[in-house]
Amino acid sequence: MKIEKNKSLKNNNTFGIDVSARKYVEIYDEDELKQLLSLSELKDEAKLVLGGGSNILFTHDYNGIVIKNSIPGIKIIFEDEKLCLVKAGAGVIWNDLVLFAVEKNLGGIENLISIPGTVGAAPVQNIGAYGEELQNTFHSLKGIYIETGKESVFEKEECKFGYRESIFKEELKEKFIITSVILELYKNSQPVFNYGTIKNELEKLPSVNYSIKDVSDIIAKIRNDKLPDPTAIGNAGSFFKNPEIDKDQFLELKKEHPEIPCFTSPHNKVKIPAGWLVEKCGWKGKRIKNVGVHEKQALVLVNYGYATGEDILSLAQEIKISVIKKFGIELTEEVNIY
Ligand code: EPU
Secondary structure, three states, X not given: OOOEEEEEOHHHOOOOOOOEEEEEEEEOOHHHHHHHHOOHHHOOOOEEEEOOOOOEEOOOXXXXXXXXXXXXXXXXXXXXXXXXXXXXXXXXXXXXXXXXHHHXXXXXXXXXXXXXXXXXXXXXXXXXXXXXXXXXXXXXXXXXXXOOOOEEEEEHHXXXXXXXXXXXXXXXXXXXXXXXXXXXXXXXXOOOOOOHHHXXXXXXXXXXXXXXXXXXXXXXXXXXXXXXXXXXXXXXXXXXXXXXXXXXHHHHHHHHOOOOOOEEEOOXXXXXXXXXXXXXXXXXXXXXXXXXXXXXXXXXXXXXOOOOHHHHHHHHHHHHHHHHHHHOOOOOEOOEEO
């Protein structure tokens, strides 16, 4: 275990922001993590766990220790004729787990293909795309409390999953480190493809017996066409969450904007695509010096080169103000800001 000092984090965040961590360490197994957490010299040090760094915006140097979680391993730990329990280390690249499942024709996460980040980060914000969310296949996870070094297992109900939410993003933020995740994947499952764009693409295929691989291939292509590749242009996917508003407010807005898109949401709420709101405020494709709003998906803010976290944040602030002025809706950030 090597603790580095004043380490640049430019390659550890997909926005490509050039900040540094006062201390930095990469860990590869649970014992190493426990050993690290027991070091007295780190007791009072602020700790930040990084996976793929694909949902974070750094606005300044990190004055503490960054723990890069690189715990590897994908293993089937149980199977019967219907399902498989698959355990993956928190440091596994999420997409590698999806490819593992697709290759074995195990259903449940194929719609989550090409999402950047690691397995350990996936439950933190209950990653989701194209009608699926992690919580739908989640079985349990294991991790370690930072303060005590004690291990704990969380079953699904204990994780308090919501739309891009979980207990690990709220009460347990900076208190608990996920070390492995178990998913429940299905043999012979029917892929979910209600999402408009996927359905249209699938209907172009000769057979109507769509496989898990058909769906994942189409989604990978759609994402590839629409979302910027972080290795080419810095970004963290959706910058904001899709806001949920009351049905009454929605009906009022619809009078003025009959074309407003929406997704249904529980509790008499309506979810509006934030990308549409941002686009309607004229931001899509706009560039201000080193930062901008992606030309194909207005929910994605991009770093064209040497932007600072503050540059991105001030663009986000301007966008939020204009959306409030035009629609009376307050956007909230999906990315974690440090
Ligand atoms: N739209 C626009 N203009 C835009 C972008 C979107 O008008 O520039 C409208 C369109 O009406 C479109 C609708 O928004 O039909 C939905 O767009 P899209 O399918 O791209 O999905 P999204 O709601 O913008 C969410 C997730 C994405 C996920 C996609 C696909 C959030 C915050 N984002 O985006 O997740 O890939 O659905 O399911 O929920 C991420 O979290 O980083 C992420 C990329």
